[in-house]
Amino acid sequence: MTDSSARPKRPQFGEYATPEEQRASIREPLDEQRAAELGVSPVVPLGTSSGDEAKPGDASASTSGHLADGSAPVHPGPSQSAGSGHFAGSRPTPPATPPMAPTRYGPNGEVLPPRRSADRIATFVLIAIGLLNIVVTMPNLLDLAGAVRTVYVQFDISGYNSDQLAQILGITALLAQVILWVAALMLSSRALRAGKPAFWIPLVAGVVANVILIAAVSIAIASDPAFLAFVQANSAK
Structure with a gap:
């Protein structure tokens, strides 16, 4: 029999891939079944746990920060009170104050009442x-x-x-x-x-x-x- 050490080592997953191919592969999740066939660790998109199965349609949105149609996702902002027009944690705008009388100065520069x-x-x-x-x-x-x-x-x-x-x-x-x-x-x-x-x-x-x-x-x-x-x-x- 041939010694196992004389056999060429099996290349690691993505070892001979170009940087562009590596980035393209990382965007697509690699589930546990496919990883077991290739003998590598599963690739899980950012923001999901390793036990959850990533959906193909959501992979590009999870890694690139954009939706599938290319638009940016809408993040939930601060909650607003219904009908108030103000944010829940913000202070209401104070009412406008009447204009103050212009300041008058005396001949020596002193402020006059x-x-x-x-x-x-x-x-x-x-x-x-x-x-x-x-x-x-x-x-x-x-x-x-x-x-x-x-x-x-x-x-x-x-x-x-x-x-x-x-x-x-x-x-x-x-x-x-x-x-x-x-x-x-x-x-x-x-x-x-x-x-x-x-x-x-x-x-x-x-x-x-x-x-x-x-x-x-x-x-x-x-x-x-x-x-x-x-x-x-x-x-x-």
Whole structure:
């Protein structure tokens, strides 16, 4: 008999195959029966166990990652809640917020607070009232003696005799009103640019201006001899 060691060794499965043939063979599963006939280990596609029999139609899809018709498989994605339009594990989109007012900067680069519309309207209205009050009272303050004589006629008092004093007091009260109005306008504009409340500035200026006006008219009347005589005559009755 011939020694078994002298016989040529049986080539292993795929030993003389080209790389292309090897890849083509690997794509097709080799079941246990066919492997037993060839004397090699069974070839099982990726993703399946060795005890399961691979289907011929699914071999190319298991190894190449594509279906038999060449299209890519659809992998199950995250579950979606029915009718919600959102993924189950995702957060809902927050509602859109209204646009913010643009940031304002001062002359030195500092951030200014937002504007106050109601405060601006009230400030401008008070400033307009102050200007109107100056225009209305200006004729009487420039001729305070004549205005006092008109009042004297209504109360049946003899003629006013302190014309020089009345003129000084009238011009002083008018200048005080103009200065206070200009100061209120400048301070209010500065406060509005800085984003601070400004309505109180013309309000305080108006109160001070009226106090000065009342004081000037009171001094002009109380210092007149005719008014003092009228008071004494009425107090003696």
